[in-house]
Amino acid sequence: MSERFDVVVVGAGVSGASLAWHLKKRGVGRVLLVERDRPASGGTGKSAAIVRQHYSTPLMARLARAALDTFQKKAKACGFEQVGYLFLVPPGQVETAKNNMTMQRGVGVETEWLDPAALATRAGAWLNMDGVGGATFEPKAGYADPVRTTEAMVAAFKETGGEVRERTAVRGLLRSGDRVTGLSTDAGDIAAGTVVNAAGPWAPMLAASAGIEIEMRVLREQDTVWEARPGRPVPAHSISNAVDATYLRPLGANRYIVGRGFPKDYVDCDPYNYKLTSDDWFVAEVQKRLTHRFPTMEGAKLVDSYAALYDVTVDWYPYVGPRAGLSGYTDFSGGSGHGFKIAPAIAAELAEWIADGKVKPDFARLSYDRIARKETFAGSYGGNRG
Numbered sequence: 001m002s003e004r005f006d007v008v009v010v011g012a013g014v015s016g017a018s019l020a021w022h023l024k025k026r027g028v029g030r031v032l033l034v035e036r037d038r039p040a041s042g043g044t045g046k047s048a049a050i051v052r053q054h055y056s057t058p059l060m061a062r063l064a065r066a067a068l069d070t071f072q073k074k075a076k077a078c079g080f081e082q083v084g085y086l087f088l089v090p091p092g093q094v095e096t097a098k099n100n101m102t103m104q105r106g107v108g109v110e111t112e113w114l115d116p117a118a119l120a121t122r123a124g125a126w127l128n129m130d131g132v133g134g135a136t137f138e139p140k141a142g143y144a145d146p147v148r149t150t151e152a153m154v155a156a157f158k159e160t161g162g163e164v165r166e167r168t169a170v171r172g173l174l175r176s177g178d179r180v181t182g183l184s185t186d187a188g189d190i191a192a193g194t195v196v197n198a199a200g201p202w203a204p205m206l207a208a209s210a211g212i213e214i215e216m217r218v219l220r221e222q223d224t225v226w227e228a229r230p231g232r233p234v235p236a237h238s239i240s241n242a243v244d245a246t247y248l249r250p251l252g253a254n255r256y257i258v259g260r261g262f263p264k265d266y267v268d269c270d271p272y273n274y275k276l277t278s279d280d281w282f283v284a285e286v287q288k289r290l291t292h293r294f295p296t297m298e299g300a301k302l303v304d305s306y307a308a309l310y311d312v313t314v315d316w317y318p319y320v321g322p323r324a325g326l327s328g329y330t331d332f333s334g335g336s337g338h339g340f341k342i343a344p345a346i347a348a349e350l351a352e353w354i355a356d357g358k359v360k361p362d363f364a365r366l367s368y369d370r371i372a373r374k375e376t377f378a379g380s381y382g383g384n385r386g
């Protein structure tokens, strides 16, 4: 093989791009980021990119908290809008949410509980309070532009001496015994000290080329974009709505990305061949739930709708880090429909793990090895609510 890099990262979604940048920041010598299309052309480019910190484990809460720092520091480059984040909680989950907030505050998350009266004061002009037990509110959270965020990471990576190859598909990983030694592209083979598999929903196929297993469901996720009628009070925040299983976030003035959240029916699909457009029944279902909870959205115009992919792991937590008994290979996939906002923080800790061999014990648990060890995670809400 004529070429050799210290680390090759496959996939320039938000995960691969963030990691590549952090590796260079840590002083890793030759780092290559390989993308078969262009940055953010996978799930990242279609992400709702809601940035929130409400999670039910200290690991995820502290990662979301740390990533928020990146979004705040790089706000302009990432298109980060600090509009605040509201989590609408049904009565049956109020105690769980409050307990999680106590844990979150312990890792530095700024969050407040809004009982129905306080919520009505904040949101009563556009929110139907029926069946809402209360809400958590994070004033520092909001949403980002997923494409600009990824492009910003790629730019920072290049500025620190990293090399990017777009429109370069990795055809397979090269393996010798217990070691991954590099990869094969249309333009030839490349040797690598470490290969990072950040190929999102396509990660299992890439891993399989070297006999490495990744247990993952690839699910079709639809989203819609609505424009509210002018002159009405409209939702002011990014919102997860556990009462009606929806989510919503502003998309500039008067427009909103709206999708269905957990629980719902999930549809497995082939990541190389799935329907990119939305289903009529889905749009109608979203509209019904949207106007029920946010009555001032009645008469809103549908401006866009589409489908993309979730890469869902066995426990909805990503696979991150090396594996026992296999050198030269590292996972960074399985965002499970909530991986955008945590990617910058995962990238920072994974870069330290790869570059210096240092890893925090809770972070080390993200390794794929957790499945064999029967140490998978359990979030208190289920699905990608974490």
Ligand SMILES: Cc1cc2nc3c(=O)[nH]c(=O)nc-3n(C[C@H](O)[C@H](O)[C@H](O)COP(=O)(O)OP(=O)(O)OC[C@H]3O[C@@H](n4cnc5c(N)ncnc54)[C@H](O)[C@@H]3O)c2cc1C
Residues within 6 Å of the ligand: 010, 011, 012, 013, 014, 015, 016, 034, 035, 036, 037, 038, 039, 040, 041, 042, 043, 044, 045, 046, 047, 048, 049, 050, 051, 168, 169, 170, 171, 198, 199, 200, 201, 202, 203, 206, 221, 222, 223, 308, 309, 310, 332, 333, 334, 335, 336, 337, 338, 339, 340, 341, 342
């Ligand atoms: C509709 C939708 C809404 C979402 N909403 C949110 C949200 O509100 N908040 C949140 O935090 N998360 C959200 N997510 C999840 C989040 O967007 C993803 O977890 C995250 O963007 C995944 O990034 P990634 O880099 O891991 O994967 P991807 O973005 O899928 O990137 C993988 C990249 O690898 C490339 N690739 C694959 N195979 C190869 C190969 N063989 N050779 C070279 N390149 C290859 C692909 O082209 C792609 O660019 C949402 C996801 C979707 C789909």
